[in-house]
Amino acid sequence: MALQVFTAVTGAAWESELVGELDRADHGVTVVRRCVDVSDLLAAASTGVGQAALLSAELRRLDGDTVARLAEAGVAVVGLVDPGDERATTRLRQLGVARVLPADADPELIAQALREAASGAPAPAGRDVGDPRAALPSLGVPPDPADRPSGRGRVVAVWGPAGAPGRSTVAVGLADEAARLGVSALLVDGDVYGGVVAQLLGLLDESPGIAAAVRQAGAGSLDVASLARLAWAVAPQFRVLTGLTRADRWPELRPQAVGVVLDEARRLAALTVVDCASCIEEDEELSFDTAAPRRNGATLTVLEAADTVLCVSGADPVALQRTVRALGELRGVLPDVRPVLVVNQVRRGPVPGDAPREIAEALSRFAGTEVTAFLPADRRAADAALAAGRTLAEVAAGSALRRGLQSLAAQLTGADVPRRRRRGRG
Structure with missing residues (x-):
């Protein structure tokens, strides 16, 4: 049975094409609802129809509480960001989204991430974005304690x-x-x-x-x-x-x-x-x-x-x-x-x-x-x-x-x- 997925990807020209690719049967993923905002996404999650959600960092009013409520509803989350947007990647991970992929990733890779997230498999370790303390010499924290x-x-x-x-x-x-x-x-x-x-x-x-x-x-x-x-x-x-x-x-x-x-x-x-x-x-x-x-x-x-x-x-x-x-x-x-x-x-x-x-x-x-x-x-x-x-x-x-x-x-x-x-x- 195909995985039931919600999408909440806003402000992206590639959204329609991606949804079409994910709906192909050989990916094992079916998009059951394309949500327009956080309220729409949470309402859809409360129905118990979907098991995973694909969302973008630009989604309006997206915060950590939203991610937590999706988890409580049994909906796993995968994030998408514009290629090379490290700031958006860091923000999503800080909100509790463990799996974050570039929007130009292969649809099969995105579908695999959705299936793994829904199954509860541990997320792969994220790429090290560096230690911001190196730019903060006045904090009183030793650079290498x-x-x-x-x-x-x-x-x-x-x-x-x-x-x-x-x-x-x-x-x-x-x-x-x-x-x-x-x-x-x-x-x-x-x-x-x-x-x-x-x-x-x-x-x-x-x-x-x-x-x-x-x-x-x-x-x-x-x-x-x-x-x-x-x-x-x-x-x-x-x-x-x-x-x-x-x-x-x-x-x-x-x-x-x-x-x-x-x-x-x-x-x-x-x-x-x-x-x-x-x-x-x-x-x-x-x-x-x-x-x-x-x-x-x-x-x-x-x-x-x-x-x-x-x-x-x-x-x-x-x-x-x-x-x-x-x-x-x-x-x-x-x-x-x-x-x-x-x-x-x-x-x-x-x-x-x-x-x-x-x-x-x-x-x-x-x-x-x-x-x-x-x-x-x-x-x-x-x-x-x-x-x-x-x-x-x-x-x-x-x-x-x-x-x-x-x-x-x-x-x-x-x-x-x-x-x-x-x-x-x-």
Whole structure:
């Protein structure tokens, strides 16, 4: 049976000839509808008649959300661009179109790409378009960092249960300490319920930040240079992409576009730290309406794409119980994610006896997860940093919490912690 295909190729003189060639029986492809715009294409996809779509980069109002909705409808996508148009090729791939061919390709090759896309076969690796960082000497990113020979940085998602276990404090501290260890860092506020990174660092929360980056990603225009412009340069090796100014703007963070932002972040910085919201449940009402945004979709996208998921837990019995439940929920939603567990705010009192040992045993028994690091409670240092809108390293360099975050940053990045100088005897 021939593959049922939609086309949405606009502004091209070769469209009619191509459709005629594809309709030939020996190609195994039948064009069932020639769509005039995105709305027409999405309406056709919702009927369940077609299994693949052939579209051009010039299609009006084409964005990453359109490609994602086609995928949800079971319609695979193949893109066509004018021969030699690298910019259009890059844009389509950024929107999520894995297979992009020149319009003058042989019809049989185009038909084969449609059949492979519909079958779910992995797309061939795209041709390297070069690293734009080479043209950006002012970004503060080493041209050839030793810890990133492939040119792709690592993403660390800082996540954890509700109840203020200190996720944002840990995220800010990790990014800052990594930068101080010589690793270029980008801190992203991805909390869709109440991001506070801008406030913690004394930055203007009206800056474009992640919302603007996601908009550009959805339109296929985000690149490493534009992402660098949208992020605050807090220090030569430390950039910050601020979060949403209001929680009711969460629909702006489309999961597909958030994934594109992370891809560009990997090219901008050796380490990207994302401060995530705690909630990861899937709304049952929205799950039946694939066209509607999901509030927790951005968080799930970050957790799934991250190289390391850092689960931050509090150190009191209530926080530990929440952590056990949260880890169980994470396993149910993303079974392939193996979080690294960090216990924050460790102090005497809430847990009797040897608190780290008791906490480690409880989490191992009830959550089946070993604790990687314990961070001490240091209220005086944390309050001083919050009051000043600065990092712990700036206001309390010798605090126990700062040293713990420095050690954790070194562990995650592989960087060496500088030895502390001992005071001479006088």
